[in-house]
Amino acid sequence: MGTAVPEELDLNLLRVFDALLDTGSVKEAAVRLHLSAPATSRALSRLRRVMNDPILVRAGRGLVPTPFALRSAGTVKTLLDTADRLRTEPAGSDPRSWRRTFSIRLNDGLVPVLAPRLTRRIADEAPGVRLLFVRQDSKEPDPLRDGSIDLDVTVAGPPPPDVHTSTLFTDHFVAAVAADSPLGRIPQLTLDDLCHTPHVSASRRGLTRGPLDDALERTGRSRHVVAVVPTYAVGALMALEHNVICLVPRITATHLIERGVPLRQHDVPVDLPTSDVELRWHRRLHNDPPARWLRDCVHDAIRPLTTALDLESTWCEK
Structure with a gap:
């Protein structure tokens, strides 16, 4: 009776491992790899045998990586990157x-x-x-x-x-408002407009305070934040509602206006720091x-x- 030959760990399996760790989903990994879900599931079974580890385990309705898989993720990406460079x-x-x-x-x-x-x-x-x-x-x-x-x-x-x-460029913030709103029809935004109009704050960390609040505080003024959204793009779209202001990068506001989004951008009437992108x-x-x-x-x-x-x-x- 012959000795069973152990399965080999090839680059295709490593690509499946990488996709599974990135997505945490057999279905999403299959889409990324242009494979069927059953084929990806079979590849996961092979990975488990070859690596002698479950790789992904069920947690509620989803899958989470094992400690071994987390430790191995960086090594696998490096190997795949090296293989890509060879080609x-x-x-x-x-x-x-x-x-x-x-x-x-x-x-x-x-x-x-x-x-x-x-x-x-x-x-x-x-x-x-x-x-x-x-x-x-x-x-x-x-x-x-x-x-x-x-x-x-x-x-x-x-x-x-x-x-x-x-450094790609240096940018600064502008105040985005609805083009057909009262604020969209005025020649320029005043400090009173800035302080009396409700604000939407764009912050991926959910912050309501930023450089504008520091600048207003130095003048003895403040603003009222009524909502926080995770991105500047969403904040700019929120500003399409009348009587709302959202501060966004000038390049973002200009792009959206060029693409036909009915916004108006105003210079902010206080000094704010610029940003190097x-x-x-x-x-x-x-x-x-x-x-x-x-x-x-x-x-x-x-x-x-x-x-x-x-x-x-x-x-x-x-």
Whole structure:
């Protein structure tokens, strides 16, 4: 009676592992991998045998990863990234020949601005490249390190030594109001308008206080926040209701107005700090030709709008 040959752990299984850990769902992993749900379920069974671990276990109505799976997730992403680089075409090759998926974490104010422009460019020039836009739950650099994301477009503090940066542009906040409202028809917003009109606060952390409140406090004034929403895009849409103000980045308001959203933007009648919007990536991708090409695409996609707005813009990789 012969000895059973143990199953091997191949790259396809590792891709299934990676998709399962990212989504926490057999069904969603199947969609990402372009497989059927039964095929993905069979692959999970193989993974459990090969890795000698359940990988995902039932918790209520969902699935959660085991401690072993969590410890292994970064290693698997690194292996997959290394394998992808082995297949990468040399610099100067045709992007149409590339087969890559890039994960991009976007500052929420730029999701409606950059995502469609960049997607259109990628679809035209590199149909084999897929973009996976990731919600900005935090600004921590660890996802860049472990390969969970490839690019981070963010407003954040100084980066760690292993993360490269480039400033895309410098922006400031404007007050978004409904174009057909009384505030939308006045020539400019006054301090009284700002303080007497209800505000919608856009904050992924649910904050009701920000730099505007500090600036108003210095003048002995305050505002009234009536609602908090998780993103600037949602806040701008909330401002379509009459008699509501939401502060959003100027680039976001301008993009929405250009696309026909009936908003009006006003300068804020107090001094507020500006924000440097940066593109960040880990050093493991610094010299990768497709990743470098993608960074150039990000810059090219956003440049026409920043130029039209006369936003201070630089492009120097560090």
